[in-house]
Amino acid sequence: MYVPADWNATICTADGCDKPRTGVFHTLCRTHYEKSRRERNAQLAPLGFGKRCSQEGCDRPHHATGLCRLHYNRKITTGSTELQPKAAKVKSPCSVDGCAKDAKTLGYCGSHYSNYRKHGMPVVPNTRGPRGEPKLDKFARHLSADDERGCWLYSGIINEDGYGKFNLGQGRGEVKAHRWLYQELTGKTLPRALQLDHTCEVPHCVRPSHMLEVTQAQHNAHTAARRKVPAGMYYRADESPRSLAEVGYAITHRLPTVWNT
Template sequence: MYVPTDWTATICTADGCDKPRTGVFHTWCKSHYQQDLRRRQKERHAVGFGRSCSVDGCDKPHDANGYCGMHRGRLARHGSLELPPRASKVKADKATCSVEGCAKEVKALGWCGSHYSNYLRHGAPVVANMRGPRDEPKLDKFARHLTGDDETGCWLYSGIINEDGYGKFNSGQGRGEVKAHRWLYQELTGRTLTRATQLDHTCEVRHCVRPSHLLEVSQALHNAHTAARKAAPAGQFYKADESPRSLAEVGFAITHKLPMIWNT
């Protein structure tokens, strides 16, 4: 039995409630009284006392107007004791990517997300696969980044270029990205370059990786060549030697259809 804690209270005595008291035989506001009433009804219903919902098959405790809380809410919201059928969600047909063979939804400019990303990175929605199979030899993977200049004989690296104009290549040998021209030079000549050994581009093209266009020099000699090259007219400092550094260079050029100019 509910026993009011303070008959003289003018506001609800429930913790944290500052609404005015509404009862004569209780000291709660209307909301807290209804909550306590429902709680007591459920307790009585659980032990076999009290009214049940008047809807056939519903054994929930009576809440108001002959219904339980669920059916009373349905009647108030929908005007019926049954839930209305849900409207089927039909997705509108969305445009597909304009690239042939791609059925993905359009994101921007008529392309899907993948092809739009290619456009932002490479300037075209479709680009060649530059990764290749995982078991592909490193030299073959490297060669896919090369284009030949038949006029100068240079092997131009079309991969990542650093701020100084040199190509960068991930050799996958635990060293991360290395300079492309140094990596290919060592692979095709069999020589091991130390930190003190510099490779001077005799063709004056920094992203050229052809070993015949590279000359092993010291840091001091490299600086002297750079100063002389800046002082001389473009292309007139000295001519690149087209003689191959090794037979491996000749085979690499033939296999991957790169220019091989012979100077005698």
């Protein structure tokens, strides 16, 4: 049996071992301590000092209250040392109509419960549109009508200057909404030197007939002229549609087709 020889030792006191000492109440390294502990238990077992689990048929070492660790954990968790069969889970369908998944929390399946936590409702309306939807139809979902001025107001992303931004998708980035729709409905490709002047003075309006192709100097002159117009009177340069496509687009998506005064 191991008996500590030098309590001030900093390395293992076992013969031929130079590993560091690991214990407070012994002077051995971890390997030699475990070896000596097993030898001590083997010597004490015939004398009745090696306590075992009191559960019938179990020869595991004692842990607490006369039981090994396994049976002790069963006792405090289930109330019995015997292995209890798992109760069968009663499955119920998701409470959302048409969902065949099993309910997990609050009567919803995993996906509908996630929607409920994020949006306050289990079913979120689809605002993204179907895959492969034409860009012009996708764009129209962001438009609303201003019946007073006849504007097509863009309700998507608005930048710090008040102009709308439209995401083309598929990694092609964002474009100015009014400039993109103008080119789509007129079939023109505007050079960078040309700007579109909002004659309605509403920056997030995207109606092509409210736009004028101007240079920077012309744009500045028109802006100065509109500032001289009395309040309540709108400066208008041209009210005619820019193309038949604009008229058809307005009819299809129920947008103003004429300027209301």
